[in-house]
Amino acid sequence: MRKILLLFICLILLTGCNSKNKQKTYSVKDGDKETILKMNGKDVYNKNQLLTDSLTIGGVNNIFESIIEKIYTYEKLEDPSKKADEEINKIKNQLKDNFKTQLAMQGFKDENALKQNVVQNLKIQNLMAEYVKKDQDKYFNLLRPLKLQYASFDKEDNAKQFVKQLKENKNFETSALQNGTLVDSSVQIFTEKSQADEKLKAEILNNPKVGITDIKKLNVNGVDRYYIINIIDTDPKKYEKEAILEIAKTVNFQEMLSHYLKKYNFKVYVQNLYDELNSQMPDLFQN
Amino acid sequence: MNEYIKKYWFVGLTAILMFIFIIAYAFSSFGKSNGKVSVKEKTKDGESVIYSLNNEDVKASDLFENIKNNYGNMAIFRKINKLIADSVETTKELKTNVNNVYANYRQKLQDEQILNEIKAYGYTNVEQLYDYIMLQFKLDKVSEQYFEKHKDDLIKPFVEKNPGKLYAHILIKVNDAKVENKNGKEVVTLNPTKEEKEKLENVLKRIKNEDFALVASQTSEDTGSAKQGGMLGYVDEDVMKGYVAPFAEAAKKLKDDEISPVVETQFGYHIIKCYKSDVDNLIKNGNFRNTYFTKTGKSQALPIYEKAKELKIEILDENVKKVFEEMAKGKGVQ
Numbered sequence: 001m002r003k004i005l006l007l008f009i010c011l012i013l014l015t016g017c018n019s020k021n022k023q024k025t026y027s028v029k030d031g032d033k034e035t036i037l038k039m040n041g042k043d044v045y046n047k048n049q050l051l052t053d054s055l056t057i058g059g060v061n062n063i064f065e066s067i068i069e070k071i072y073t074y075e076k077l078e079d080p081s082k083k084a085d086e087e088i089n090k091i092k093n094q095l096k097d098n099f100k101t102q103l104a105m106q107g108f109k110d111e112n113a114l115k116q117n118v119v120q121n122l123k124i125q126n127l128m129a130e131y132v133k134k135d136q137d138k139y140f141n142l143l144r145p146l147k148l149q150y151a152s153f154d155k156e157d158n159a160k161q162f163v164k165q166l167k168e169n170k171n172f173e174t175s176a177l178q179n180g181t182l183v184d185s186s187v188q189i190f191t192e193k194s195q196a197d198e199k200l201k202a203e204i205l206n207n208p209k210v211g212i213t214d215i216k217k218l219n220v221n222g223v224d225r226y227y228i229i230n231i232i233d234t235d236p237k238k239y240e241k242e243a244i245l246e247i248a249k250t251v252n253f254q255e256m257l258s259h260y261l262k263k264y265n266f267k268v269y270v271q272n273l274y275d276e277l278n279s280q281m282p283d284l285f286q287n
Numbered sequence: 288m289n290e291y292i293k294k295y296w297f298v299g300l301t302a303i304l305m306f307i308f309i310i311a312y313a314f315s316s317f318g319k320s321n322g323k324v325s326v327k328e329k330t331k332d333g334e335s336v337i338y339s340l341n342n343e344d345v346k347a348s349d350l351f352e353n354i355k356n357n358y359g360n361m362a363i364f365r366k367i368n369k370l371i372a373d374s375v376e377t378t379k380e381l382k383t384n385v386n387n388v389y390a391n392y393r394q395k396l397q398d399e400q401i402l403n404e405i406k407a408y409g410y411t412n413v414e415q416l417y418d419y420i421m422l423q424f425k426l427d428k429v430s431e432q433y434f435e436k437h438k439d440d441l442i443k444p445f446v447e448k449n450p451g452k453l454y455a456h457i458l459i460k461v462n463d464a465k466v467e468n469k470n471g472k473e474v475v476t477l478n479p480t481k482e483e484k485e486k487l488e489n490v491l492k493r494i495k496n497e498d499f500a501l502v503a504s505q506t507s508e509d510t511g512s513a514k515q516g517g518m519l520g521y522v523d524e525d526v527m528k529g530y531v532a533p534f535a536e537a538a539k540k541l542k543d544d545e546i547s548p549v550v551e552t553q554f555g556y557h558i559i560k561c562y563k564s565d566v567d568n569l570i571k572n573g574n575f576r577n578t579y580f581t582k583t584g585k586s587q588a589l590p591i592y593e594k595a596k597e598l599k600i601e602i603l604d605e606n607v608k609k610v611f612e613e614m615a616k617g618k619g620v621q
Binding site: 024026027028029030031035036037038039040041044045047049050051053054055056057058059061062063065066067070071074261264265266267268269270271272273274278285 | 324325326327328329330332333334335336337338339340341342343345346347348349350351353354355357358359361362363365366367370406407408409410411598599600601602603604607
């Protein structure tokens with residue numbers, strides 16, 4: 001009898017070894033009792049199977065929204081609902097009668113679905129800004145954000161006419177538009193990571209001084225362009241909030257997420273979600 | 288000796304089993320040291336915990352509605368597809384075809400590329416590519432069965448209204464090609480290089496003895512159609528109008544199973560094949576079926592929808608049921 005018992009134990013151990021290769025399943029409370037599909041009157045698909053399949057199909061996208069939601073609450077950041085309403089109203093005013101058509105074309109069921117999306121994006125934006133804020137001095141030194149505006153013309157005469165108007169105290173942005181500027185000439189925060197031609201970047205960031213420059217002729221992609229730059233301020237402490245928001249746009253989302261996940265001791269209990277996160281953020285699970 | 292074995296046989300057997308166990312364990316640990324970490328699952332109140340943050344457990348039920356809204360429909364339709372595919376017999380011919388495609392993909396694509404492609408269908412390892420291909424072949428069979436079933440009431444009237452044929456071609460490009468207008472007619476002059484001429488000779492020699500589709504897939508420089516054995520699909524009058532004149536004129540002259548002489552166009556040399564285009568042959572052709580759905584405005588989900596009804600597949604979620612019905616009617620995402 002003892003011999004048989006010993007053999008039985010050995011067999012159980014071996015079976016345990018083998019079962020490691022089976023696909024894992026996940027369950028929601030009483031999910032096996034709730035049928036989703038029947039065939040010929042028999043249950044063939046339940047809530048637990050749907051959960052397991054969806055976790056495989058959607059991977060980490062299944063949990064990102066909920067994670068952002070939780071981190072946002074822990075960080076006690078401002079509720080972005082009001083700002084979302086403002087942004088939606090702005091879109092409504094721009095699109096007028098086309099608003100509903102555009103909504104459907106973008107795949108939103110209704111205005112509420114759009115709002116949820118805008119709120120989620122604003123939350124990510126605010127979390128990014130918060131992430132930059134904690135190391136703002138480092139970012140300010142590294143990216144040297146400047147407050148400026150600039151205009152670009154393809155003809156020298158237009159550039160000269162523009163400079164003449166500036167000397168007559170005309171508004172920079174309005175005059176730039178009147179003379180056919182090729183770029184957005186509104187006031188902006190410009191950093192090392194701003195999207196601009198490298199020659200122009202060097203011109204702006206190399207020893208910047210407050211004031212309006214002369215006409216700078218630069219050859220961009222084999223074409224001559226005439227630039228006039230108005231540097232408004234070089235001390236980011238004076239435009240801290242705007243500078244942080246601009247820098248936040250250039251920060252990697254995964255880098256930010258990884259920081260907060262570590263901060264709040266994130267643990268995941270679903271194998272494929274772990275594998276996916278581990279490949280996207282290799283340092284996340286390192287102790 | 289025999290007595291000794293009789294007395295201690297269980298010790299030997301236990302030792303062998305333990306040895307197997309140790310080896311298996313060592314292998315599984317080796318897997319982990321290669322970077323694969325096995326995640327410890329967690330359950331709470333009878334359900335899975337998906338993740339925890341700030342020591343707060345997030346259970347499956349906390350996320351279920353969100354997960355269902357985002358990926359639930361996809362998971363349900365995949366399951367319906369699978370149930371339908373399971374109803375199709377796995378014939379020897381089907382296995383051979385699937386094996387060929389499987390071997391071809393495994394040869395051409397990296398494991399990671401394959402996994403990315405099939406992951407969206409709920410598969411988790413590269414070997415399941417075989418199941419994925421088998422599923423696609425079986426669903427194609429279901430589509431074919433639908434066309435067979437509706438041959439007389441839908442397909443024949445469609446073909447009568449939109450007469451056409453199945454064509455394939457092989458293209459050998461000629462870089463130095465001139466098109467001149469002479470007396471209102473476009474005249475093509477080709478100045479092929481030695482290499483271009485040799486390519487053409489090689490193709491002409493091969494199509495005498497080999498399968499046209501195989502030669503097309505290996506030699507045609509029309510890369511789009513080459514992937515499908517040179518197949519251009521169901522070409523009716525409307526489609527024919529889009530082809531350059533010398534090509535269209537040569538194609539129209541062909542009877543079923545005929546191959547054209549070399550046709551010169553501004554793109555180079557073409558050799559055209561007209562496939563047997565009676566209704567029985569057409570309904571076996573995926574290109575024809577696509578043309579049918581496009582021209583009639585009917586949904587490609589219709590064969591699946593009808594088959595699901597036939598198999599008495601019942602969707603208990605009202606929203607998903609509605610989406611499925613709308614898909615079959617040609618509304619919404621397919």
